[in-house]
Amino acid sequence: MSPRPRNKANKPLPDNLYPANGGKSYQYRHPVTGKFHGMGVSRLNAIAAAKELNTMLIPDNDLVAKVLGNITVRQHAKWFMDNIAPEREYKASTLQMYQVQIRKLEAAMGDVAAEDVSVQDLAQLLEKYSPRTANQIRQVAVDLFRVAVSRGLRADNPAEATLKRKEKKARKRLTQDEYDTIKTMSPLWAQNAMDLALITLQRRSDVARMKFENIRDGKLYVIQEKTEKYDTGYLAIAVGPRLDKVIKRCRDDMASPYLVHRRPERKVKDRAGMDHWTQVKPQMLTRAFAEARDESGLFDKAPEGERPTFHEIRALGIKNLRDKGADPQKLAGHSSAKMTSNYDSGHDEIRWVEVSAE
Structure with a gap:
């Protein structure tokens, strides 16, 4: 999937300017650091300020700044696995589950900017899988985007807004x-x-x-x-x-x-763990x-x-x-x-x- 610079809801706004508090105010995301800054409730003032900031912070020839300000899901997932996962000391089975589900997320939206992934994007992905698999993907996505928020890559967590599916137990009970x-x-x-x-x-x-x-x-x-x-x-x-x-x-x-x-x-050939x-x-x-x-x-x-x-x-x-x-x-x-x-x-x-x- 090719990257898209803005989602439809934010397209009328200048680059790096986003609605906040349910559209009641605005915030500007620094294109290099990724941090968000409040821009008040006036749409006109926020747009004017954002344009001026973009001119100062993203000159036409500053390609590095543009890239740094547009971290993709794949890049963020790699950063997560390199920096966050080791600190949490996941069990081998949990780590494997994260790796498997991250691959599914990357296949669907790996080249999309982390800030541009919407609830609808994730919901459409989850609908393709069984309840159990969908819930595992959702669990990993919630974690990934929670960390993305803490990194200043976006202001909200779209995965949390998706529905957790009800898993029907398939295996028969044992008498x-x-x-x-x-x-x-x-x-x-x-x-x-x-x-x-x-x-x-x-x-x-x-x-x-x-x-x-x-x-x-x-x-x-x-x-x-x-x-x-x-x-x-x-x-x-x-x-x-x-x-x-x-x-x-x-x-x-x-x-x-x-x-x-x-x-x-x-x-026994494989003595690992024995x-x-x-x-x-x-x-x-x-x-x-x-x-x-x-x-x-x-x-x-x-x-x-x-x-x-x-x-x-x-x-x-x-x-x-x-x-x-x-x-x-x-x-x-x-x-x-x-x-x-x-x-x-x-x-x-x-x-x-x-x-x-x-």
Whole structure:
């Protein structure tokens, strides 16, 4: 897409002059520094001042100033990834998501000046994608343009004005009977992982990282990978009878520091992220669960994208605790009850709330 110097709403105004406060006043953007300066409420005075400033700040032969005053979305995105992203210490998965969605933004409007991107531009882009993808693009765009505002590249954030789409959960929830059937079809190490996930409500990456040395004083200590920056991510899980039974089952004749471990069928070529030859990577848990699920035949009629994954064990565990009248929020490591409810939604069973009118 070729760059456009002004959007239609601002075309009648001189370069670098923009309406502010809903059109009640005007502001001038310095063509070199990118900073905005208030120009009052008089349209005539603002236009006259802007023309004079443009003459002083952008002489016809000053091409560098013109370029500096027209930072494109692609240039700003690169600056963001080079300067802002490293400071935030994103997880690898989050960083990858940003890179993927930024590529989509760049393909659609990379050569457009950051100041000229409109709400309509972004809305039209988001309409082309599924709700989940559109929401990820919107999340990244909101962040990018928020930083653009702080850099003085524009006065508002057009991404914030777009609508967040409602994501309909495609995957089927897992029932206890289905879980039991899939578990019997799984190898012992995968059964251990499944039970640890069901009882502790931890994600696959946290289950894969559980070590015997983290069990002390009757507790299993877990630092959740996704939330380790927050208080909700540091858990000391009491080892009750059910969890103790699984832990004892994990203590087999194979010397391994990890609760979930296995003897590789062949030499592991990719040892990235592994510190022991018996270690099980998170994606191996997903693969083993999917193989047992498909072997069971329980979901043969369901499309591939709707079949439950290892992650659904967490949702089943939350449901089971709720059925017993317990609050799973702290154990799940969720910062809000709403987040926990998202995992509990979608089950067919009705949970009756016992009340008294007396």
